[in-house]
Amino acid sequence: MASSLKTLQSKACQASHYISKHGTAYYKQLLEQNKQYIQEPATVEKCNLLSKQLLYTRLASIPVRKEAFSKELDYVKQLWKKKQELKVEDAGIAALFGLECFAWFCSGEIIGRGFTFTGYYV
The missing domain is CATH 1.20.5 (Single alpha-helices involved in coiled-coils or other helix-helix interfaces)
Incomplete structure (x- = not known):
């Protein structure tokens, strides 16, 4: 040691x-x-302007991201309707995606508890 x-x-x-x-x-x-x-000169006003531009640019991109999400959701719905024709590869990809989502959830829970695995502070 x-x-x-x-x-x-x-x-x-x-x-x-x-x-x-x-x-x-x-x-x-x-x-x-x-x-x-x-950005020159680096003034408080310029920093505020840039932060507002970032915020409103992100807000403006929400409809585009929502549309892409709904297309993905429609694709999943179509796959679910035809689940008898589902290939092993597609099922494997779906399982890996579900596993990844679960892993991110667990990571978020651990981070939220202050990097403790039991939830109790030592």
């Missing part, structure tokens, strides 16, 4: 040295590559 702690400590120290040595260069490179997204 103590040796693994020393190894972990050593790796954390190496990572810290690497970041302190190369972090500034990476930061500058990242800003240079994405300078077209930087």
